[in-house]
Amino acid sequence: MAVVVIRIGLTGGIAAGKSTVSARLRELGAVLVDYDLLARRVVEPGSVGLQRIAKCFGSDALTDRGELNRAWMSEHVFSGSDAERKRKMLDGIEHPLIYELAVQLEHEAVEADCQAVVVHDIPLLAEVIDSIPFEFDHIVTVEAPEQVRVSRMMATRGMSESQAWNRVNHQSSAEQRLAIADEIIDSTQPLEQMFDHIDMLMKQWRTEAR
Numbered sequence: 001m002a003v004v005v006i007r008i009g010l011t012g013g014i015a016a017g018k019s020t021v022s023a024r025l026r027e028l029g030a031v032l033v034d035y036d037l038l039a040r041r042v043v044e045p046g047s048v049g050l051q052r053i054a055k056c057f058g059s060d061a062l063t064d065r066g067e068l069n070r071a072w073m074s075e076h077v078f079s080g081s082d083a084e085r086k087r088k089m090l091d092g093i094e095h096p097l098i099y100e101l102a103v104q105l106e107h108e109a110v111e112a113d114c115q116a117v118v119v120h121d122i123p124l125l126a127e128v129i130d131s132i133p134f135e136f137d138h139i140v141t142v143e144a145p146e147q148v149r150v151s152r153m154m155a156t157r158g159m160s161e162s163q164a165w166n167r168v169n170h171q172s173s174a175e176q177r178l179a180i181a182d183e184i185i186d187s188t189q190p191l192e193q194m195f196d197h198i199d200m201l202m203k204q205w206r207t208e209a210r
């Protein structure tokens, strides 16, 4: 049988609601490839990724237990005058390793179901659209105004206002995400309405996969 996979790119700024959308898609039978999760796997203790980070950033980048020091790294890649160069260094180490795992996961999904709807949940898709080794049938962006997202981060993730704005300000703008997307999910609408929109999209993609 011909391999007909529908590949969706799911993106959105931090705290826009991507995980909420992807959880719904998974319930509806989509296969999820979660890049935040992959970003954690490629820096697990003992990994090539973590070794490269230690070599590049020094031992301060690791905790006493030999794990990635996420708070230290966030301070260096999201604030300060040299943040952009450091973020590029970190991305340069992690992204190729993340893509390798994503290719492998998608391969496994297709082996299991040649008509799978595979959703790649990629927070930074607008930033990496020219280098990522995938083409997408559709790109969906989940959007909410910056101030709403900052309030969500402060309310649920224990971030200070300046930490939250630092994240927002080091990511693509809504305009950049909208420029690559063919579908927008508004996460300021009531959840039920948002789920109706997602259900409708999944139905459409299933038809395309047939």
Ligand SMILES: CC(C)(COP(=O)(O)OP(=O)(O)OC[C@H]1O[C@@H](n2cnc3c(N)ncnc32)[C@H](O)[C@@H]1O)[C@@H](O)C(=O)NCCC(=O)NCCS
Pocket (backbone or CB within 6 Å): 013, 014, 015, 035, 036, 039, 069, 070, 071, 073, 074, 077, 087, 090, 091, 094, 122, 123, 124, 167, 170, 171
């Ligand atoms: C910088 C790190 C150590 C911060 O860890 P922390 O636990 O605080 O955040 P977490 O990993 O849960 O990411 C939360 C969100 O931050 C944003 N974010 C993460 N990395 C980046 C980055 N390099 N540039 C811009 N935004 C980013 C994304 O919206 C992401 O969804 C970590 O995010 C990391 O290793 N980032 C580089 C890998 C990457 O690009 N990840 C995003 C998936 S493509």
Ligand SMILES: Nc1ncnc2c1ncn2[C@@H]1O[C@H](COP(=O)(O)OP(=O)(O)OP(=O)(O)O)[C@@H](O)[C@H]1O
Pocket (backbone or CB within 6 Å): 012, 013, 014, 015, 016, 017, 018, 019, 020, 021, 036, 123, 152, 156, 186, 187, 188, 189, 190, 191, 194
């Ligand atoms: N339609 C909605 N109405 C109200 N709150 C929402 C809606 N959609 C998402 N949220 C809330 O917004 C917050 C952020 O959502 P979520 O964790 O899904 O975002 P995310 O984009 O995956 O975040 P991150 O970028 O950190 O991975 C959560 O508290 C979630 O419950």
